[in-house]
Amino acid sequence: MDHIVLITGATSGIGKATAQKFAKKGWKLIITGRRKEKLLQFAEELKSKYAISVTPLVFDVRNFSEVEQAWNSLDSEWKNVDVLINNAGLARGFNPIHEGSIDDWNEMIDTNLKGLLYMTRVVSPSMVNRKKGHIINLCSTAGVDVYPNGNVYSATKFGVDALTKSMRIDLLKHNVRVSQVSPGHVEETEFALVRFRGDKERSKIYEDFTPLKARDVAKTIYFIATQPPHVNIQHVLMMSTQQAGSNFIDRSGRRDL
Numbered sequence: 001m002d003h004i005v006l007i008t009g010a011t012s013g014i015g016k017a018t019a020q021k022f023a024k025k026g027w028k029l030i031i032t033g034r035r036k037e038k039l040l041q042f043a044e045e046l047k048s049k050y051a052i053s054v055t056p057l058v059f060d061v062r063n064f065s066e067v068e069q070a071w072n073s074l075d076s077e078w079k080n081v082d083v084l085i086n087n088a089g090l091a092r093g094f095n096p097i098h099e100g101s102i103d104d105w106n107e108m109i110d111t112n113l114k115g116l117l118y119m120t121r122v123v124s125p126s127m128v129n130r131k132k133g134h135i136i137n138l139c140s141t142a143g144v145d146v147y148p149n150g151n152v153y154s155a156t157k158f159g160v161d162a163l164t165k166s167m168r169i170d171l172l173k174h175n176v177r178v179s180q181v182s183p184g185h186v187e188e189t190e191f192a193l194v195r196f197r198g199d200k201e202r203s204k205i206y207e208d209f210t211p212l213k214a215r216d217v218a219k220t221i222y223f224i225a226t227q228p229p230h231v232n233i234q235h236v237l238m239m240s241t242q243q244a245g246s247n248f249i250d251r252s253g254r255r256d257l
């Protein structure tokens with residue numbers, strides 16, 4: 001298998017589970033994140049477990065010169081990325097709009113929107129030149145429906161949805177597919193811990209219902225990426241059985257098998 005997938009935000013959660021899924025299927029991987037030690041250790045694990053090639057790149061997606069430098073550090077053969085998964089992202093804070101933190105707002109906008117744009121800007125020209133490629137963006141149920149205190153996080157994910165749609169139109173004539181996955185709540189991630197800045201008590205948001213797991217989303221991403229060349233799955237909106245939308249969760253207890 002000579003296919004190359006580039007996954008941003010592979011040090012934890014959905015990105016990590018997605019890297020494991022593609023590695024298991026024999027793909028060549030470029031994995032990224034800011035936490036160097038975690039990323040390098042994960043790359044070694046993948047290489048020894050699956051006997052595949054893995055290139056780890058440590059950089060902050062919010063910083064365009066770091067993004068460009070990381071991309072330029074790749075050998076030309078590694079630049080032939082078949083699938084770009086724009087996964088790195090986060091929510092910060094959970095305040096009503098009049099009490100929101102400007103720093104939190106900037107961090108979400110810079111990561112979820114600008115980071116996705118910067119990655120797309122450096123990777124997509126090679127896809128256009130080769131007339132081949134697939135970009136898969138991580139959106140959210142928060143990009144489909146708003147909820148109390150979700151304000152700016154939702155705005156970034158509504159923005160991701162708009163970008164997915166417009167990127168698909170721009171890249172249509174170049175034979176580059178653009179898809180999106182919008183999950184509801186997903187455990188086995190650091191999402192809640194990051195949103196609540198390490199507050200373990202506040203981060204216990206999955207105790208009274210069973211959410212999706214990171215590997216459920218990974219499986220869906222892999223399915224999207226492995227359709228025949230004439231098929232593009234444009235958008236998958238997925239939630240656990242106990243969730244029916246951003247504002248509808250059956251919190252009557254977990255239903256793990």
Ligand code: NDP
Nearest residue numbers: 009011012013014033034035060061088089186189190191
């Ligand atoms: P995690 O916090 O577990 O993972 C986030 C990943 O993004 C980490 O690998 C982190 O790596 C990386 N990342 C964050 N900021 C940056 C940055 N500035 N530069 C580079 N990498 C960065 O969360 P999830 O796995 O849950 O989140 C993945 C995506 O899924 C996000 O876009 C999120 O919005 C979306 N999502 C999550 C849901 C959930 O309930 N968990 C539901 C719906 C969507 P590092 O810290 O090492 O840089």
Ligand code: 8X3
Nearest residue numbers: 140141142184185246
């Ligand atoms: C993560 C899901 O509902 O916390 O995107 O916004 S939610």
